[in-house]
Amino acid sequence: MISHLRTMWLVFRHLFMKKATIQYPEEKVPLYPRWRGRIVLTKDPDGGERCVGCYLCAAACPVDCIALQATENEEGRRYPEFFRINFSRCIFCGYCEEACPTYAIQLIPDFEMAEYKRQDLVYEKEDLLINSEGKYPGYNFYNVAGLDAGVKEKGKGKDEETPVDIKSLLP
Amino acid sequence: MPTIYIDNKPFDVKAGKNLLEACLSLGIDLPYFCWHPAMGSVGACRQCAIKVFKDEEDTRGRLVMSCMEGVKDGMRISVEDETAKTFRSQVVAWLMTNHPHDCPVCDEGGCCHLQDMTVMSGHNYRHYHFKKRTYPNQYLGPLINHEMNRCIQCYRCVRFYHDYAGGKDLNVFAAHNHVYFGREKDGVLESPFSGNLVEVCPTGVFTDKTLKEHYTRKWDLTNAPSVCQHCSLGCNTIAGERYGQLRNVVNRYNHEVNGYFLCDKGRFGYEFVNSENRITQPLIRNQAIEAAGHDTVLQYMRTLVSGHTLIGIGSPRASLESNYALMELVGKENFYQGVPDDLVYVEQKIVDILQAGCIHTPSLHEIEQADAVLVLGEDIWNTAPIMALAVRQSVMKTAATHTTEQLPIPTWHDAAIKELVQDDKGFLANVTMLPSPLDEISSATMKAAPDDMARLGFAIAHILNPSLPEVPHAGEELLAKAADISKALQEAKHPVIIAGTSCWNNALIRAAFDIAAALHINEKKAGLAFVMQDCNSMGLAMMRASSFDRAVANIQRAANNVTAIILENDLYRSIPAAKVDAFFSKCKHIVVLDTLHNRTTEKAHVLIPAATFAEADGTFVNNEARAQRSSQVFMPANSEIRESFKWLADVKALLNTVSNGHAKHMEDLLVALENKYPQFAGVSRVAPPHDFRIHGARIPRESHRYSGRTAMLANMTVSEPKPLQDDDSSLSYTMEGYRGLPPSPLIPFFWAPGWNSGQSVTKYQEEAGGALKGGDPGVRLFEQTTTPPVFSKDIPDAFTPRVGKWMLLPQYHLFGSGELSVYTKGIASQSPEPYVSLSKRDAEQAQLKNGDTVSVKSDGKTYALPLSINESLPDGIMLVPAGLTGMEALSWGAWINHSTVTV
Structure with a gap:
């Protein structure tokens, strides 16, 4: 009997407390910047694609929902020929973001991806690519890599010496 | 067997090995870079350090490089010692100071020895905060990519390219911490073994340029064990597929056959599988709609096969199963090899010799161990490159053995042996028509016409066994050469004689046999190896069917209702066009099964798309009569592309009124073949049957990281399809299945925990560099018997040039003469343009200069070709490159009447 009364009292008290429910979708839920939602592909500061098609995200994906094909332009800069994420399989674990060595793949605070048809949850590169550097502004992988892929010449990168003169025998 | 104590546990190890080999053979993970099982130790990288203790009491020990220290009985070592471990991780940290941050864009990533060793040594954080050294790159041709920044200076590339394979244009330049591995200037790598740099280099300095075109990581490939299709040696390969395309080919270790290395034609010549020129749809010609489906074409075939005389033309590049299925369909008497008469004659002689079995036929591994080699009339550099590499090893190893017999230096001590051996060479006599890169390591060479080479052979045989007939009218030079060569062969313990079909000369085969048999009688273990032309030439020749010329002759007599079925064979490549046209004109219906459109498929009334080696299971017999299984790498998305033997089985079912409705498995075909033709006994054992399982599980073609x-x-449909089901083999199209060691014929790829690169092959071997566990794949169909040899009495006359006539002979080019390999752009670009070669004297007499257009009349046709004067070509011979794209087959060995100049 006491327990019943106590319950009624608690419920009554809640009438005067702040509401936890929000009027979604009119009212948006506050999401933190590191919230792991929809996956995007970001761009380098020079506007080029950040993804170099290294396949690490695909290998890290526990549900194998990422498929891509790497290719390269005449300068040797790599980019994905196609990049496909099957969001009907994605579990938003963020392993792909963790694996990405170029900060290309990022999970952003957006989860509103519901579709009526499951097929529409298959995102191609055009759907994934955003015109932004995402969480890591100013980073360009090719500046720290040894490769000359049209971004910087050999020896011009961060912490690189000028190329060796192979004809020289000087110490 | 010495016992050594590793971390206080006793192990029995093989004497004469070094500690690194011993540890790896025992399955202990010990990192290394510069050591290579085929090339020995130099102790350059300092990565394989371990502790050696004086005795049981010694707790301090000393650090040694395990690759430079031989095993001794009772030795106490430690791999897990803290000092040794720290040392190893420090060494890799030093190696990494200049290594670029390239892994994501490096093609080696995922199968990189440097990655594996770094992880294994425990170096995981960079403490070095200074600048990295950089290098310019070089253009090394269309097949190899160069990215020098990634180099860790282990010297493996030059040790392979320069020392092992004899290439001259790759070397080490500059000094101290600037050493540079490359060419003197940009240019195409000259050695036909340059592709091995991709696998030899422990990091990504040298990578596969053809793979770069459609880059896929090793873990994403669907792999299967396959057999190389580009020459008769049958090197074992691993072919990888992704998204329905063949992506790369890498070496599959087989101790007896190719060992660790492949030639560039085998490694890069796979692109025909992805060619636009593939036949993808059954066609019924002369209909309103030519394209037909499986059922329609079979319906149509019903009218073509019933009530008609069937003639089957087999193929030296189709599998044994397909050739046999065709033979079964048309009947043995109506089955012909799609090979000209002269070649069948030579090949038949080879099969007779192998089948009689009085001489041992060495495998490539045994050729490497030979201490004297005579190459009689075969240009092995172009027709069997990996055999040329094996011959080179025999020459180098023999010299090394002479040294190590005198001084107690272990065979793996590469640098020390090289220093002692200097320029000493083992014995190689290279008797060929044209100069070959092997000449520079040869002790004796001779350039002569095929008949003269055969005469030299008979002269040698006569010296070795004086009861054999003397060569009539032999010149002094010839006898002196013969004396030299026979002396060296007689002194050798394991001499090997190599001959082949590329001169289309029967006498050469007989001469080679006589020499080997003469040596054998003197209680020598002589070996006799033959080189054939195509990947299954031996298998087809062993079926002992008649030649194509017989088919032409027989069809003239046949009634006018012949249906010819041509199996995977572009007849215009091997047989003069006039003869092929004559054959086709007598056929009422022509059915062609093939993979790529070519001149023969143009003639087909019914064209059936066949599967390439990558899409088919098949058994191929190599030059030493070793039957080997090539497994399906991927199922073509287009279900019309099927193995020829499956198409032929469907056609056969049309003929039988009663059919049980079950498709035959491959092994049923092979068992039937064995039962019918005893020369194939054992062929059904080449691979486990299709229902073979390990603990109920199949062997996955895909890695666990796929x-x-x-x-x-x-993108097509979001619902995943059911995994493909392979009913023909015990390999599966999934990532699931048995993850332990598969039986050696079914190894889809080499991988072991911690060993992602191809170096993981050590885990599959009995001992480092030894045979694969469970025996090397392949079944040798002929073994040595005690049959007494039958010597030949018929010695050809010396070759004499005729006035105004030339003997027409083929010149084979490694890059260019292959029908399939030229579909790889990088190989096609290195293929020569068509030409005709004459000797200097002949050209002078006809007043011709280099580049003049010469008209060659052969088989009623005239071909205009630019002249290239060849100074070492014997007079009276006209050489034309064989099998170049767009060139027709000529009557090799025939005398050409005239050659006129049209400038």
């Missing part, structure tokens, strides 16, 4: 399973086809 990615994209739920996305790769999602």
